[in-house]
Amino acid sequence: MSLSVIFLxxxxxxxxxxxxxxxxxxxxxxxxGAAAGERPHSRPVYHGWYVALAAILPALLLLTAWSFMQPRxxxxxxxxxxxxxxxxxxxxxxxxxxxxxxxxxxxxLQDAFNPASKAAVPVYEAARQRLTLGxxxxxxxxxxxxxxxxxxxxxxxxxxxxxxERIVMGILIAASLIAVLTTFGIVLSLLFESLRFFKTVSPxxxxxxxxxxxxxAIRADQAGSSGAFGAVPLFWGTxxxxxxxxxxxxxxxxxxxxxxxxxxxxxxxxxxxxxxxEILAGVPTVVYGFFAALTVAPALRDFAxxxxxxxxxxxxxxxxxxxMGVMIIPFVSSMADDSMAAVPQAMRDGxxxxxxxxxxxxxxxxxxxxLPGIVGGVLLAVSRAIGETMIVVMxxxxxxxxxxxxxxxxxTVTTQIVTxxxxxxxxxxxxxxxxxxxxxxxxxxxxxxxxxxLRVVKKYREAYE
Amino acid sequence: xxxxxxxxxxxxxxxxxxxxxxxMTARDVSVFYGAxxxxxxVSIDVSRENVVxxxxxxxxxxxxxxxxxxxxxxxxxxxxxxxxxxxxGEDIYSAQMDVVQLRARVGMVFQKPNPFPKSIYENxxxxxxxHGLAKTRADMDNIVEGSLRRAxxxxxxxxxxxxxxxxxxxxxxxxxxxxxxxxxxxxxxxxDEPCSALDPIATAKIEExxxxxxxKYAIVIVTHNMQQAARVSQKTAFFHLGTMVEYGDTSTxxxxxxxxxxxxxITGRYG
Ligand SMILES: Nc1ncnc2c1ncn2[C@@H]1O[C@H](COP(=O)(O)OP(=O)(O)OP(=O)(O)O)[C@@H](O)[C@H]1O
Ligand SMILES: [Mg+2]
Numbered sequence: 001m002s003l004s005v006i007f008l009x010x011x012x013x014x015x016x017x018x019x020x021x022x023x024x025x026x027x028x029x030x031x032x033g034a035a036a037g038e039r040p041h042s043r044p045v046y047h048g049w050y051v052a053l054a055a056i057l058p059a060l061l062l063l064t065a066w067s068f069m070q071p072r073x074x075x076x077x078x079x080x081x082x083x084x085x086x087x088x089x090x091x092x093x094x095x096x097x098x099x100x101x102x103x104x105x106x107x108x109l110q111d112a113f114n115p116a117s118k119a120a121v122p123v124y125e126a127a128r129q130r131l132t133l134g135x136x137x138x139x140x141x142x143x144x145x146x147x148x149x150x151x152x153x154x155x156x157x158x159x160x161x162x163x164x165e166r167i168v169m170g171i172l173i174a175a176s177l178i179a180v181l182t183t184f185g186i187v188l189s190l191l192f193e194s195l196r197f198f199k200t201v202s203p204x205x206x207x208x209x210x211x212x213x214x215x216x217a218i219r220a221d222q223a224g225s226s227g228a229f230g231a232v233p234l235f236w237g238t239x240x241x242x243x244x245x246x247x248x249x250x251x252x253x254x255x256x257x258x259x260x261x262x263x264x265x266x267x268x269x270x271x272x273x274x275x276x277x278e279i280l281a282g283v284p285t286v287v288y289g290f291f292a293a294l295t296v297a298p299a300l301r302d303f304a305x306x307x308x309x310x311x312x313x314x315x316x317x318x319x320x321x322x323x324m325g326v327m328i329i330p331f332v333s334s335m336a337d338d339s340m341a342a343v344p345q346a347m348r349d350g351x352x353x354x355x356x357x358x359x360x361x362x363x364x365x366x367x368x369x370x371l372p373g374i375v376g377g378v379l380l381a382v383s384r385a386i387g388e389t390m391i392v393v394m395x396x397x398x399x400x401x402x403x404x405x406x407x408x409x410x411x412t413v414t415t416q417i418v419t420x421x422x423x424x425x426x427x428x429x430x431x432x433x434x435x436x437x438x439x440x441x442x443x444x445x446x447x448x449x450x451x452x453x454l455r456v457v458k459k460y461r462e463a464y465e
Numbered sequence: 466x467x468x469x470x471x472x473x474x475x476x477x478x479x480x481x482x483x484x485x486x487x488x489m490t491a492r493d494v495s496v497f498y499g500a501x502x503x504x505x506x507v508s509i510d511v512s513r514e515n516v517v518x519x520x521x522x523x524x525x526x527x528x529x530x531x532x533x534x535x536x537x538x539x540x541x542x543x544x545x546x547x548x549x550x551x552x553x554g555e556d557i558y559s560a561q562m563d564v565v566q567l568r569a570r571v572g573m574v575f576q577k578p579n580p581f582p583k584s585i586y587e588n589x590x591x592x593x594x595x596h597g598l599a600k601t602r603a604d605m606d607n608i609v610e611g612s613l614r615r616a617x618x619x620x621x622x623x624x625x626x627x628x629x630x631x632x633x634x635x636x637x638x639x640x641x642x643x644x645x646x647x648x649x650x651x652x653x654x655x656x657d658e659p660c661s662a663l664d665p666i667a668t669a670k671i672e673e674x675x676x677x678x679x680x681k682y683a684i685v686i687v688t689h690n691m692q693q694a695a696r697v698s699q700k701t702a703f704f705h706l707g708t709m710v711e712y713g714d715t716s717t718x719x720x721x722x723x724x725x726x727x728x729x730x731i732t733g734r735y736g
Contacts, residue, residue, distance in 0.1 A: 266542075267542065344579070346575055346577055346579035347579055347581060347582075349537065349540070349573075349575065349579070350575060350579040350580075350581065350642070350645075351581070351591070352537065352540060352568065353535060353537055353568055353572065353573035353575075353646075354568065354569070354572070354591060354592040354595065354645065354646070354649065355564075355565045355566065355567070355568035355569035355592065355595065355596060355649065356565070356591075356592075356595050357565055360595055364581075364591070364595075365581050368581075368582065368583070369581070369582045
């Protein structure tokens with residue numbers, strides 16, 4: 001019997017508790033029960049739910065805690081059961097033996113490398129059964145106790161409905177807290193690892209240094225003095241690709257497509273094209289990455305050679321930026337579309353009634369009126385572009401150059417993070433830790449961009465409500 | 466060009482009926498939204514001397530007809546207009562008619578004030594800019610000042626011309642919209658319930674303004690307010706269920722209507 005079976009048993013217990021509670025609640029009906037004439041506070045279902053929740057929730061909490069503890073107790077039990085001579089000396093040996101014992105017990109392993117493991121299997125099995133049985137008994141007892149306690153509280157004037165509502169609210173809050181806490185934890189770990197990095201490399205050097213070559217810093221004594229962790233070229237590459245080239249593509253095309261879609265396209269065409277454009281936003285970025293690396297980049301390189309542009313590379317900033325821009329077009333377009341649709345029709349009519357042409361109306365009234373919304377959308381797009389990883393990993397280079405030549409190769413923050421963390425790495429060298437510092441910078445920048453953008457958009461929405 | 470007629474126009478409404486210069490004529494105008502007919506064969510004349518009021522219960526087609534007069538119905542994809550509407554004898558629905566020019570000649574003021582989110586100055590300068598009416602900055606200043614004066618807004622607005630038009634009060638906004646409409650020097654001004662979002666004082670100002678503008682512009686106003694129609698108009702048209710039931714001198718319509726339906730509506734028996 002496993003913990004999941006116990007889980008089902010507890011649910012069954014909850015069901016029984018529900019029916020018991022509801023049956024009790026039914027007795028409170030003034031037509032039936034002893035307390036005739038007095039209207040009960042809550043309907044019978046709520047009495048049922050109250051008893052059921054009182055049975056299930058504490059038992060589940062116990063079960064959760066138990067499922068964390070049980071493996072640890074078992075492991076300790078396995079090791080303790082072995083004769084002193086066979087006891088593992090190192091952590092690695094210990095893990096190996098424990099895995100072996102578990103493998104033998106589950107039948108995944110036929111034979112053991114360590115003879116001591118075989119001997120430990122029956123011990124392990126017995127301990128497991130004992131612990132699981134203990135869990136079952138404890139959970140059922142707690143469930144019964146909870147249900148019993150709740151059942152005795154039921155009375156016609158007992159506020160079961162209010163309590164159930166409150167419990168439901170508590171569950172919902174807990175669920176939303178999980179997402180928030182996880183994010184918080186990620187940020188904390190990012191912060192923590194970054195601090196470790198900044199112990200070896202000064203933040204000033206990291207943020208303002210112009211030399212980036214983490215590979216040379218394998219020897220720890222070299223890291224601080226070599227100036228190899230100046231991230232400015234990375235920041236520049238990120239801005240060059242994500243905020244300059246990509247936006248130079250995405251803003252005009254996104255805006256124009258939004259204008260055409262909202263103002264000119266016949267309703268039927270619009271109803272087909274708009275979802276189509278939104279599907280484009282759902283294409284996995286790795287596909288765009290292929291396209292950038294295999295089609296656009298070589299073409300641009302050949303073009304640059306043909307025209308005689310110096311420094312052209314087959315991993316050009318332009319290739320990554322262009323494709324990223326195309327990827328962002330639907331995003332910009334749909335943000336601009338939304339903000340233009342939010343401009344009241346009356347404004348448009350007012351302009352048209354003055355004898356303005358549609359394009360004059362768009363240029364002089366619609367776009368200016370929608371501008372805050374559009375700007376907010378563009379900021380969100382920038383924050384997406386600088387955090388975008390796949391396209392730049394595939395199409396941008398690794399060389400940390402500070403160049404404004406779009407045909408040359410540059411590297412970005414996300415590309416570096418990926419290269420720093422993939423493959424076999426020690427997790428405490430400055431080289432690896434620098435990835436966390438980069439991640440932190442990226443996180444802070446996109447966070448600020450998002451906050452600013454959302455505030456701009458919100459203010460704009462309020463202006464028309 | 467009709468300055469003389471303008472100056473002569475101080476006579477009582479009923480007497481004005483004879484000596485008018487017709488500006489717009491509508492003959493047998495019907496409007497369909499898709500398959501649904503919203504307006505049935507309406508005919509009417511509009512002149513500078515007489516403000517025309519459209520009254521009638523909600524949904525009877527007043528706005529629909531008004532929007533035919535400057536072809537704003539073109540912006541509604543499903544709308545189809547039949548019949549004939551002429552401005553100075555020119556068919557406005559003919560292929561030769563340029564909508565942009567038509568709308569410069571036939572201005573419109575909407576039910577809800579809809580200033581552009583620009584400065585007061587830019588709101589008024591919008592039309593003249595589009596139509597290239599001002600050669601120099603000074604010309605434009607003149608047009609803006611003149612329009613604001615005629616709309617009775619100059620005194621309130623002259624010190625805050627660069628402030629946003631949307632920051633004004635509702636009544637001021639509506640007068641700004643009127644100033645914006647007259648800045649392009651139109652011949653006809655259409656007003657669709659211009660006071661329905663305003664308080665009585667702002668309403669009184671607009672009514673005064675309409676009276677001042679009469680003679681210089683041909684004015685058509687849609688209103689749900691009987692007293693307002695009686696106060697500002699010389700001619701009244703009563704619409705019901707897409708037809709124009711009765712059209713005549715305002716004084717006659719309000720005191721002695723021919724149609725029983727008109728009488729019922731005016732006395733408040735329905736609508
Ligand atoms: N864009 C449209 N599409 C379809 N039907 C419309 C449209 N606009 C108006 N209608 C219909 O045409 C009829 C006349 O509408 P209209 O707006 O002219 O009425 P109205 O007299 O101005 O009413 P109100 O006093 O409420 O403004 C109504 O039945 C309305 O439902
Ligand atoms: Mg209307």
